Amino acid sequence: MEVCRLNVMKRSALLAALCFTGSAVAATPFTFITNWYAQAEHGGFYQAKAEGLYEKNGLDVSIRMGGPQVNATQLLVAGQAQCIITDDIGVMMANKRGLPVQMVATTFQYDPTVVITHDDVKKLADLKGHTVLISASAHSSWWPWAKKKFGFSDEMSRPYTFNIQPFIMDNSVAQQGFMTSEPFALQKANAKANVFSIGQEGYPPYGNSIACRNDVIQDHPEQVAAFLKATMQGWKDYLADPSQGNALIKKANPNMGDDQIAYSVEKLNSSGIITGGAAKTAGIGSITDARMGKTWQMAVDNGLFSADDVKLNKVYTTQFMSDIKVLP
The missing domain is CATH 3.40.190.10 (Periplasmic binding protein-like II)
Incomplete structure (x- = not known):
């Protein structure tokens, strides 16, 4: 030794x-x-x-x-x-x-959380007023940051149940996800989507x-x-x-x-x-x-x-x- x-x-x-x-x-x-x-x-x-x-x-x-x-x-x-x-x-x-x-x-x-949108949304600020499906824990982590940075409101948020079907079925809905998970599931489902990394958007953790x-x-x-x-x-x-x-x-x-x-x-x-x-x-x-x-x-x-x-x-x-x- x-x-x-x-x-x-x-x-x-x-x-x-x-x-x-x-x-x-x-x-x-x-x-x-x-x-x-x-x-x-x-x-x-x-x-x-x-x-x-x-x-x-x-x-x-x-x-x-x-x-x-x-x-x-x-x-x-x-x-x-x-x-x-x-x-x-x-x-x-x-x-x-x-x-x-x-x-x-x-x-x-950086944080691997992503926000997934339909392809008509070109930047996260464009989500203002849309419905965003988020987990319960997001309310005590990245959602307050997003509200301040992009002008989001709690009225926009709905519970995310870790199921991509609501996103696929509704073109007005966005959802949170994990960089290596939900985008892969959407790819397998041949669903078009834009993926925004909150870490690369400035979320510091x-x-x-x-x-x-x-x-x-x-x-x-x-x-x-x-x-x-x-x-x-x-x-x-x-x-x-x-x-x-x-x-x-x-x-x-x-x-x-x-x-x-x-x-x-x-x-x-x-x-x-x-x-x-x-x-x-x-x-x-x-x-x-x-x-x-x-x-x-x-x-x-x-x-x-x-x-x-x-x-x-x-x-x-x-x-x-x-x-x-x-x-x-």
Whole structure:
């Protein structure tokens, strides 16, 4: 095993994990919960597992699938996982409730939520006055931002039931979606549509962020560092050749078809959602003070919480990703 020569003793545990290249010591159990059923959007985690990158970094990682009935944050604070996939606003709202959760990294450099319109709508501002189908969670995340930016109103919104048929049947309706999901379903249905990325329209949060329990961050920073280091290398490898990760994804979720996976991988590569933005120079998964501050300010301005209720410096830490630099 390589020995890391550290100059700053208080960071020795963290840097030791980053320099770790192998050991005869048994791997440490580590549970990670995703935000949905296994899919290409989780490819880097499954790739790292398939390639043995977690084991090489001293961890025995179990990846648990999320889903519509899984409250990952609740399971996290109950001690059933060390880290989860969540979103920036979700971490801030958890902080408001006094839950000991902190964001440590991201997967996507911008939010993968899209607004899908019929082809007569050329820009999102043109949707003013139309019906837009949105999820319940949108009201406490991107919808308040869209109301301010584009002049939308709550009267425009209707519940989205994760079914594309209402959109197909009504040319006056728009809907939200996920960059790699609903556009693919509409393509298979031969339905013409325009797709607008809210992240690329200026919505500041990251996407598929990674959050961990505060006690894990404080007491076992070497585990968090090892997990993130292996994960970011897994993402780099997955984008280059996803075959190993896809095999584990399909094993965990047999309903995931090859055509859906292929579509998603192509979008993950072509959009730059993983390798663009700060990831180009700071490394895959990186987060910045500026972006987190912008998201926090947006949430405060939109009345999601007050500046007194949620302190920005309690929401996230860059202590891990500042030392991990897996460049695309």
